[in-house]
Amino acid sequence: MEIVVLRYGHRHVRDYRVTTHCGLVSRALGAKKIIICGEQDLKIIENINKIKKNWGGDFELEFAESWKKTLKEYKKQGFTILHNTMYGIPLQKKIKEIRKAKKILIVIGSKKVETEVYHLSDYNIAVTNQPHSEIASLAITLDLLQDRKELEKEFSNSKIKIIPSENGKHVENSK
Amino acid sequence: MEIVVLRYGHRHVRDYRVTTHCGLVSRALGAKKIIICGEQDLKIIENINKIKKNWGGDFELEFAESWKKTLKEYKKQGFTILHNTMYGIPLQKKIKEIRKAKKILIVIGSKKVETEVYHLSDYNIAVTNQPHSEIASLAITLDLLQDRKELEKEFSNSKIKIIPSENGKHVENSK
Numbered sequence: 001m002e003i004v005v006l007r008y009g010h011r012h013v014r015d016y017r018v019t020t021h022c023g024l025v026s027r028a029l030g031a032k033k034i035i036i037c038g039e040q041d042l043k044i045i046e047n048i049n050k051i052k053k054n055w056g057g058d059f060e061l062e063f064a065e066s067w068k069k070t071l072k073e074y075k076k077q078g079f080t081i082l083h084n085t086m087y088g089i090p091l092q093k094k095i096k097e098i099r100k101a102k103k104i105l106i107v108i109g110s111k112k113v114e115t116e117v118y119h120l121s122d123y124n125i126a127v128t129n130q131p132h133s134e135i136a137s138l139a140i141t142l143d144l145l146q147d148r149k150e151l152e153k154e155f156s157n158s159k160i161k162i163i164p165s166e167n168g169k170h171v172e173n174s175k
Numbered sequence: 176m177e178i179v180v181l182r183y184g185h186r187h188v189r190d191y192r193v194t195t196h197c198g199l200v201s202r203a204l205g206a207k208k209i210i211i212c213g214e215q216d217l218k219i220i221e222n223i224n225k226i227k228k229n230w231g232g233d234f235e236l237e238f239a240e241s242w243k244k245t246l247k248e249y250k251k252q253g254f255t256i257l258h259n260t261m262y263g264i265p266l267q268k269k270i271k272e273i274r275k276a277k278k279i280l281i282v283i284g285s286k287k288v289e290t291e292v293y294h295l296s297d298y299n300i301a302v303t304n305q306p307h308s309e310i311a312s313l314a315i316t317l318d319l320l321q322d323r324k325e326l327e328k329e330f331s332n333s334k335i336k337i338i339p340s341e342n343g344k345h346v347e348n349s350k
Contacts, residue, residue, distance in 0.1 A: 017192065017193060018192060018193075018196075021193075021307070021308035021310060021311070024305075024306060024307040024308055025307045025308050025311040027305070027307070028303045028305040028306070028307040028311075029303065029307070029311070051306055055305055055306065086337060087337055087339070087340060087343065087344040087345065087346075088339060088340070088341075089339045089340070089341060090326060090327075090339060091326075092323060092326050092327075115343075118342050118343055119342065124340070124341060124342055124343075126337075126339060127326070128203045128204065128325075128326055128328070129336075129337035129339055130199075130202070130203040130230055130330065131199060131203070131226055131230065132196070132199040132200045132202070132203040132204070133196035133199055133200050133310050133314075135196060135308050135310040135311050135314075136196070136200040136203075136204070136310050136311060136313070136314035137314075138311070139308075139310075139311035139314045139315055140314055140315070140318055140326075143315055143318065148267060150303075151265060151266075151267050151302070151303055151315075152265075152267075153303070155305065161304075162261060162262055162301075162304035164262070164263060164264045164265060164301060164304055165262060165263070165264070165299070166263075166264060166299060167293050167294065167299055168262065168290075168293055168299075169262040170262065171262075
């Protein structure tokens with residue numbers, strides 16, 4: 001399954017940390033790419049690229065000016081559009097059906113998502129119908145889509161690798 | 176299973192959004208309480224209490240000055256201490272064993288967690304050994320502990336309730 005994440009409505013400076021978290025979660029939990037819609041933010045690009053250089057893998061980051069154009073392009077390419085919203089149908093009720101898709105674009109928004117996002121999406125789905133966090137919703141969505149297999153993902157060409165340990169920090173550097 | 180979350184090292188202003196997300200995720204995904212260690216932040220208290228008033232449930236929020244005192248108190252009360260760290264053992268490898276605990280304190284940190292947290296914890300566990308987000312780690316940990324049952328949690332005494340819908344927003348208000 002190929003998964004791309006679209007971060008809707010990124011606001012420069014204000015959203016720096018939350019959007020960075022979204023990028024890192026996308027990478028760590030098995031998405032191929034994040035597309036950030038909003039003003040370009042060099043600090044985020046730098047940060048994610050640094051992680052990629054040290055920790056490996058082939059994760060991609062892109063900025064796009066228009067969420068609508070991006071969403072329509074991905075639809076044309078055969079992606080199933082999954083919009084994360086607390087107003088949607090609980091994800092676990094649709095997951096079997098959604099897992100059949102080979103290519104998925106997950107849209108994660110901020111508070112004011114335009115109505116058209118709801119209409120252009122194939123699924124409006126909720127990770128609980130309670131207010132919480134787009135970062136948590138994204139994580140649970142990635143986990144449900146891949147049925148926990150993303151937790152075992154390996155990253156190629158890493159310079160830094162953690163050797164899991166019961167107590168303390170064990171890091172392998174290959175520079 | 177009774178779950179409490181301890182947010183380690185909250186920094187006033189700088190961490191406002193991330194800590195608020197941690198609080199809302201704890202509530203939405205079935206924890207009973209969050210204890211925020213660091214400087215008291217009235218804006219967070221106000222925000223979480225407002226959510227609780229409108230959306231129901233009996234979630235609690237506390238500030239504590241000393242993480243160490245809090246952690247030791249919870250240990251004495253029979254809580255199993257689960258420290259989320261990317262250096263730890265993958266959570267999925269320990270989850271069967273951990274699920275036997277009746278009371279769990281999940282410790283989520285910032286970058287600089289003191290060594291003693293590792294030693295005082297019963298489990299140092301990782302949600303992937305990659306750098307990402309304490310919000311995502313918390314969400315996946317809550318989900319693994321409760322085996323997706325938290326996604327069905329109901330909140331009593333709510334003034335606002337979402338009626339899940341395929342397309343659009345359907346909200347029930349009972350004021």
